[in-house]
Amino acid sequence: MELVAEIKAGPETKVTTSISGSVAVLDALLNESVTTVFGYPGGAIMPIYDALYDYNDRLQHILVRHEQGAIHAAQGFARASGRTGVVFATSGPGATNLVTGLADAMIDSTPVVCITGQVFAHLLGTDAFQETDVINITTPVTKWNYQVTDATEIPAVLAKAFYIAGSGRPGPVLIDITKNAQLQKFEYEGYKKCDHIRSYRPKPIVRKEYVEEAAKLINEAKKPFVIFGQGVILGKAENEFKAFIEKAGLPAAWTIMGMSAIPTDHPLGVGMLGMHGNYGPNLLTNECDVLIAVGMRFDDRVTGRLDKYAKQAKIVHLDIDPSEIDKNVKAAVPVWGDCKETLPMLTALISPKNHPEWMQQFADCTAKEKSTCIDLEMNPVDEVLSMGEVIKALNELTEGKAIVVTDVGQHQMVACRYAKMNQSKSNITSGGLGTMGYALPAAIGASYGDPGRTTVAIIGDGGFQMTIQELGTIMQFKPKVKILILNNQFLGMVRQWQELFHEKRYSFVDITSPDFVQVAKGYYIDGQRVDDRSKLKAALKTMLDHDGSYLLEVMVGKENNVFPMVPQGRGVSEIVLSKAEI
Amino acid sequence: MTKQEYTITVYTENQIGLLNRIAIIFSRRKINVESLNTSPSEVDSVHRFTIVMNETEDVVRKLCRQIEKQVEVLKAYYNTNDEIVWQELALYKVPTDIIAEEVKVERLLREHGAKAVVIRKDYTVFEVAGHREETDNLMQVLEPYGLIEFVRSARVAIIKDSDGFHKKLKEFEYKEPGEEVLENEYLDKNQEVFSM
DSSP states (O other): OOSOSSEEEOTTOOEEEEEEHHHHHHHHHHHTTOOEEEEOOOGGGHHHHHHHTTOTTTOEEEEOSSHHHHHHHHHHHHHHHSSOEEEEEOSTHHHHTTHHHHHHHHHTTOOEEEEEEEOOGGGTTTTOTTOOOHHHHHGGGOSEEEEEOSGGGHHHHHHHHHHHHHSSSOOEEEEEEEHHHHHOEEEEOOOOOOOOBTTBOSSOOOOHHHHHHHHHHHHHOSSEEEEEOTHHHHTTOHHHHHHHHHHTTOOEEEOTTTTTSSOTTOTTEEEEOSTTSOHHHHHHHTTOSEEEEESOOOOHHHHBSGGGSSTTSEEEEEESOGGGTTTSSOOSEEEESOHHHHHHHHHHHSOOOOOHHHHHHHHHHHHHHIIIIIHHHHSOSSSSOOHHHHHHHHHHHHTTOSEEEEOSSHHHHHHHHHOOOOSTTOEEEOOSSOOTTOHHHHHHHHHHHSTTSOEEEEEEHHHHTTSGGGHHHHHHHOOOEEEEEEEOSSOHHHHHHHHHHSTTOOOSOOOOOOOHHHHHHHTTOEEEEEOOHHHHHHHHHHHHHSSSOEEEEEEOOTTOOOOSBOOTTSBGGGOBSSGGGO | OOOEEEEEEEEEEOOTTHHHHHHHHHHHTTOOOSEEEEEEOSSTTEEEEEEEEEEOHHHHHHHHHHHHHSTTEEEEEEEEGGGEEEEEEEEEEEEHHHHHHOHHHHHHHHHTTOEEEEEOSSEEEEEEEEOHHHHHHHHHHHGGGTOOEEEEOOOEEEETTOOOSHHHHHHHHSSSOOGGGGGGSSSOSOTTSOOO
């Protein structure tokens, strides 16, 4: 169908065309350079799907098997591509199924625009079929949401939606469009992108005096320590960040969300922060004299007990979101702004330096961690496979080039501890919300977001069963997703806590699984199961070399624990390396 | 830090659903809102929320940041009671015969500056504008005399040191805001107006 149904010259010789709200939605997507939409049709969004029928050549629509799959796929797409993910869903259950993904995208700052159908405007509030108050349900888990009841609003509202989702600190936006607005014809003047909303300031004004103060602190520091989060990736400031740490020889540790902003083997990269992060970064957080936090939000999984967190250090906090400054940890110097702008300003003011002794302290910690935890995880003495050695073998084959999508739990922590990553946007995981079931659909989305790279979804036996239906999406649309199930026949992380903190009272953690390889076969996806060390690497190679999606189930130790660990309620320097220390 | 009464003044766009967005910032943190008023502001098309709560300054500052983070919020200020001029309006419905018969009631109403709004044979409605204690006092005084109904409005407040919002709004309308909104930024050096 062509846009030009009927051309009219307006009073100011504005050329308008008469189009439906649905066509306006699709035209907006094309204008925003959207290539891929993840969705699921239903009654209240049928006019948009009807219009989509004619847009098949310009917009790729991936039919998922559940709306939660659609939004996680859009998140994976956004995280792999750096662009905004787009979701279509219908009203009522279609919209409520998005809620988990919205909450996940909200807490992990992922740009997503969801378009939901809604009942006719005259039926709003009447408990009509598949009516739900999606605006109020999603208010706490969206950066912005809006209900459209008149088609003429659609172009401007969608322009605003894409601007808000992708600018500043990104986040999810939901636009609810009533069926009458989708059907309504109106005079369309073309699409104008939004680049300013008077009540919305995506980037705070950078205050030079704070950049200068920060530089002074860094220059005087004996033991400076940089901790960074996803802000570096979202701000597309990987190079600026590298230049910054390299100039002053600053050791830098990443949060789980910041992982891959610098290569994992960067000489100044000292590892991951947090509850199951590396020993050095946690321990030495409480020894540094200046702590420079870049694009991270001091999550409780990173800080442990706040009253025992970096009390000795002066804290410099760079963030784009003013509400993050002083939210959890008080900053001595707040550097508001986009780190793409603030980091070069800071780099210009800091003196070139090395901190060999300080770096040695990190190296000593790494050596200690290696001998007490890592060696055993990488080279287990018993016959049973460990998760860590699977990741090690995977690293050898991918050489750190793959996108690694993880679910939530022990396998996530092990993968993020040991996976090698050479380039940015390689780590896709549900960090803030901890959404089990995230990985499979997110990996599907990631494979569309960056089709040039291999996407490996590392998933536990529990999480895989939460969104297992998305195998159907893979069957139908054939994205190349390498599914690596690390099966310990337990809900491993909860089991670990029950073992460590609940006297081994294993309460409903022994989850039974179907034959995953057979299930995959039912979806015409090839796969195999491995429980033998000698076959592991060959099996991984088969998975990676396979032309298409592949499922590899690896049976791993049932009661392995992830260490080191900062037990809940303790300070970061009280990190323990083994069960005996708890 | 000790808790005290703070008044948050929020300048916003007039958008359906924004009240909910602001309200859930409080309910999510289990903070009780003492009073909430929405009204037009000095600027056409800009809405003004006045929210009263009893909290520590630290909490109130964080609340203000969360409020300002909302896309349709232009600006949020917080002030202690010393920094604002504020009023609440209360209405009292009292049996008319009691006022007629009891000289003491008439005197009490005068003392509290009550103004009759409606006088009917069966009841009279009085209004008092003032601070919480003042309107509360009259309610307690009238109770023994058969107070039929009592209602009090939310607080409305004027910030003593504010120059209004006209100038600021102009700055917000520019894509690159100038010095005027710098006080919006962290650690305001101008202590005259409490601000983020």
